Amino acid sequence: MPEPSRKRPRTSDEDVPPVVQLPSGATKKDDEFWFDDGNLIIVAQDVEFRIYKGPLVKHSPVFRDMLTLPQPADASDLSCAVVHISEHPISFKHLLREFMTGNACRLPDDKPAFEAVSAIVRLGHKYELDSIVKKGLTCLEDIYPNEFRRWTRSLRVSGEIFAAVSQPSPRCISVVNIARLTDTPSLLRPALVECCELDPKELMAGYRREDGVVEQLSADDLARVLLARAELIRLDALAALRIFQGVSTRCKDPAGCARTFRDALWNLTKPGAKTTFGPMGRRRWSEYVGGLRDDYVFCTVCRHGIYSQESEERQNIWELLPSILDIPEMPTLGLFD
Template identity: 45%
Template sequence: MNRQASSPLPDDPSPAEPTTATQPTEAHNLLQHDPEYWLEDGNSTIIAGNVEFRVYKGPLLTNSPVFKDTLSLPQPDGTSGSQCICGTKPAVLHVSDSPEDLRHIFRALLPGKTPRVAPDDLSFGAVSACVRLGHKDEIDEIVQRSLDYLKKSFVESFETWARVDPPRPPAFEANHSIGVVNIARMTSTDVLLPTALMGCCMLNSTELVNGFTREDGTQEKLSAEDIGRCFLGRANLM
């Protein structure tokens, strides 16, 4: 498990348990409250990169065995730290995920400052984050919902594919087919591959080889094997 709880001792880089307090440090002073998920009465503080999220832990404990294990650890007694308005000290958890990815997971699971009456067309960033973090944190319902959304566009049979445009949801770009191939590989959802790989074959060579940059700055690229499949497929199609 790649989640680590914070420690009240600033010189301990890899503590085993979360804590409700952290001594003032230069790094701590650089942390920013997330504008969407900093709830004054929240009972858990989760830190990703330089962003602090204050949220309700109940939905996280219910939906993710990984969060249940880490956020349910007992908190040290006698430590100083900020309190939420309910009077209890929130647990503090450091995670290795990007703030952008974590925000998408919270939007799927938790109430925030902006009510969501009806979901908009999902972006690739939202779907990708929900699948990748949901897969890692064992949030099965989010993973399945995201895969079902992709299956509406990346269909199993070419006979049901509208061939006018590359297959993709309304908010996706053409090069996001690369990410869908990687999602299919990671989750063993082979039904996404025929039209996702077809979408990759329709990219120019530079896009196909270099991939694209996700919203958190990381690079999304096909494996060497899938790049080879796409070049071979394009030659056969020609």
């Protein structure tokens, strides 16, 4: 269930790593974020970043607490402070790149860009870098929009920031977890409905991030998705019955179209049928009977009727999703509109 506030509690003392002397030979310098005149070395596992303390202290309350602790006596002669953090260096580098250059989200390739956005939101939340969290969540909302028409487009159209995937991707598991972490309910509907599209085995296997961590849905969200998946398949079957219920009143070939509607439905019941009922997502009934296939020939009026009825059915199911998924109803405006 969502937490009451996007702000996390301030880091407790035991979370603040001590300032320690750098062990020699155990780490390597990062090639991008190493400034010889930097006054802070952050060691993320085996990678050292030498940067400037001031901006971090100014913008991150967590780093402010961490870096204003009394220095150990044996560290007083170091030219700059050294702190060790538990973050994976790839993830922390995404955060640093966003913090220092503001363009971590705009990598050209799809996967790293998603990974970058995911990392800056998770770590931005941890270190209380609120503007970075807000920017990352806005990027995520571009690909997981909480508005029907934008969501429909997002399934097929490449965005400027990163491409939408043509198939459901288990990265939606990570998006659900980010929505929970940051209390961003607008991400829940599009991310959870994509989870419903995943093969259950894929859903159970989770999403492996580039830092090697495998993310799973919480037990609550997993149950929510499995229950919703069954309901969405039922609703899809009912929608198909309505879409293929019969010829339009203005049909140009009532006998031919009636026969084709019957065939389209009947073929769904045949063993080995490629198309079957499923949770709401990328498969369209209008494509099942349309496109280049000539198995199903409808008059133009009935063909148009199929498109419009399907569009209506999809929108109706979309509007039911908060109830089906047991998530908060909310306006379909953007995150920060």
